[in-house]
Amino acid sequence: MQKTIVSNKKAITLVSGILILSGFFSRFVLRNMTVFEWALIAASFIGVAPIAVQAYQALKVKVVSIDVLVTIAVTGAFLIRNFEESAIVTFLFLLGHYLEQRTLNKTRSAIKELTEMAPESALVQTAGGSFEEVDIDEVDEGDILLVKTGAKVPVDGTVLVGSGYINEASITGESVPAPKSVDASVYAGTILENGTIQMRADRVGEDTTFGKIIELVEEAQDSKSEAERFIDRFSKYYTPVVLLLSLVVLLISQNLELAITILVLGCPGALVIGVPVSNVAGIGNGARNGVLLKGSEVIHDLSRVDTIVFDKTGTLTAGSPTVAETEIYVSDHQMVLNYLSSVELESDHPLAQAIVAEIKDAHHYRVEDTEVVRGGGVISTVDGHRIAVGNVSLMDREDVLLDEQVLRDVRQFEKNGNSLVLTAVDGQVALLMGIRDKVRRGVKDSLEELKQLGVKNLVVLSGDNQGTVDSVAGELGLTEAHGHMLPEDKSAYIRKIQEAGQIVAFVGDGVNDSPSLALADIGIAMGNGTDVAIETSDVVLMNSDFSHLPHAIGLTKATSNNMIQNIMIAVGVVLVLLTSVFFSDWMNMSIGMLVHEASILVVIFNGMRLLNYQSQKREKTANTVSLYPD
The missing domain is CATH 2.70.150.10 (Calcium-transporting ATPase, cytoplasmic transduction domain A)
Structure with missing residues (x-):
């Protein structure tokens, strides 16, 4: 019976409205007060039924909900034979709930659209x-x-x-x-x-990138931020306080109508729904614009970020380096190139791929006893020779002597913005390569947009040499640049600036920098839809599109501001209503319920504005992009 009543709430609202209209028609047109009164009595009984059922269900789990306050208020109005108030309050409450659900569903349009896109x-x-x-x-x-x-x-x-x-x-x-x-x-x-x-x-199935996106957005929209959890706790105690206040007013004033009016006016509906609707709309906007925000808490933290730390390769740069300069220090050039190509052919590192692409028609030897030196390079046995391929620190580890000529070349290559790859054969330096990676297109503009959004510090950390990192930082106008950084060095740096009070986001590829992604206040992965990126970070920028980053920052700031606006609207309306009931003659239950429901719709519509949020750059380019670029 309870289930049937609640499931037919829309029909009950319609019937209640028809009865109220019929009653007023009888009173003002037909001049029949009997029909008027019985129509409002019927509307009150029918209208309060689903509200009373939900109140009962709430009390069963020891929660004093809004439905409890309205049920008591309507019952009181009915007992004092104020049938007009009881009928109108129940109708407005039911109508408000219907409009709330209808408009709130629009804030979930992003996930609905995604689901409908599923093949x-x-x-x-x-x-x-x-x-x-x-x-x-x-x-x-x-x-x-x-x-x-x-x-x-x-698929x-x-x-x-x-x-x-x-x-x-x-x-x-x-x-x-x-x-x-x-x-x-x-x-x-x-x-x-x-x-x-x-x-x-x-x-296939749920393992597709699309399936994972839907799953993440659904989980994010169902999650609760600290602000939402606080409001849930607040409303849990607030509604009993309103009930107690009404009782005190009744005992002091002996005015039942005043007491039940306070119950209606004190309903915290807009306060309860204001923050969740902002979160849902913000997450939905991100999903439609290539930004996966993994939960409401992420919105709060990302909106407060004042320092963004970047990995270099694949984040600020394109991740497709090419060999720019080469110096060979032995007479047998081809043999050294053959050894180097044989070693690098077994690696999927971007620098290794650049070297293999550069050394064409190489003769490849069998590679044995390979040892990977983290942050240094690789050591292997090729054709009976010990081959060390890596940076200067690896040469020091192998006791390879770098004479004055080699050191001059190293300094010049670094100055030119190259990543260095040295090759030693049996302890003797044989070759130096300088490899460069181009800065991503549009990154500089996006970084400027981040500064305009209030991000104070833009830092690049890289395992590359300092000269290369400084070159990238200078081109992009970054605040700080640190090279020769191992994964543990990056983590230590992040921990250090966090202890100094900075709120840190780390942007990386989601694979090599997982310790930093986990340690930062917010981990942001240049995902390109990869499993690892989606699993290890708080935010995923789909397709590794750097322009999504300022959109993500701007969106979370707009969402946080929207939450504050909704809280202020909700609290302000309740204060005005409660003040009016004591210090004015025009306030009554019907007006109070109308304003109460209107305030809920206001915060919902305010939250829905986030669905149309666009960053400044996107707004400027939205209508200027050609359909099929060259």
Whole structure:
């Protein structure tokens, strides 16, 4: 019975409204007071039913909810035969709840839109080579899939045949279609706007990037910040205090109508809903713009950040370095290059890949007894020779003598902004390479935007040499630059500035810098949708798009300000209402309930403004981006 009453709340609201209108029509048009009175009595009984059920359910778990206050107030109004007040209060309360749910659902539109983007079927290649449509749950890893123009990419995978432009807004927040060709990665939920591709399924079901995004956004929207937890505790004690205040007023004034009016006016509805709606809208905006905020607490912390520490490679720079300068100190040039290429071929480090790409047509030898020296390089045995490849500290460790010529070259290469790779053969320096990585496009503008948003300190920490780090810092206008930093050195630096009172965010790739990501007040991963980045950080910038960072900072500041506005609106309305009941003649239960419900809608609509938030740079470029860039 209780379930039926609550589930039909919308219909009850409609019936209650019709009865009230009928009653007033009878009174003012038909001049029939009997029908007027009985219509309002019926409206009161029908309207209070779902409210009383919810009050009962709340009291069963020892919670004095808003429903309890309204039920007592309506019952009191009915007992003193103020049927007009009791009917109107119940109707306004039910109507307000309906409007609240309807408007609040709009703040969850981001997760709803994401869910609706989830693909439901896929064209899978059969044993005979043809393609047949199957349910998305039947797709297995390794299957060959066909995606046609206008269709959704069903799972995460790799393009095998064909090319086209894919709208990746559901993953990256960018509406400009990205070109895709053979060997490119594609993600579930994105849309192939033109072209036709065949792809291999690499990740399916909940393991897809899209599936993980939905899961994270749902968890984030259901999480509670410290402010929300405080308000929950506050309202738990506040509502009994309002009930006690009403009782005291009744005992002193002997005015039951005044007492029950206080119950209605003291309802903390806007206060309870104001902060959650801001959080949900903020998280939803981030999800639509390529920023995953993992919980309401992250919003609070990120909005207060005054220092951002960056890893260099893959964060400030593109992570695709190339060999810029080379010096060889032995006569057999090709042999040294063969040894170096053989060692680096076994590494997936960006510098190693740059070296392998540079040394073409090398003869590769078998590599044995490889030892990786953290923060230094690698030592291996190649063709019977001990080969050490790494930085100056590795040469010192191997007791490799660097003569004056080599030291001059090292200083010049560093001055030119190079990362250094030295190669020693059997304890003798044989080669020096200088490798440079380009600064990411648009990073400088984004850093300027961060400064405008109030971030005071922008710091780069890198395992690279100081000259290279200084070069990047100078180009980007960073506050501090520290090179030769091992992972433990980065963590120690972060701990040091935290102890000095700075609120620190660390931006890294989510793989090599996990200690720093964990230690910082906020860990921000340049994710590109990788599993590790999503799991290890507080914030993920999808597609490793640096321009998402100022959007994330600006969004959390706007969300925090929005919470404060909603709290002030809620508290201010309650104070005005309670003051009016004692010091004015116009305040009554109906007016109070109308203002109370209006205040709830105001804070909801105020929170919904966050769904349209855009950073300054995005607002300027929103209408100037070409559909298919060169």
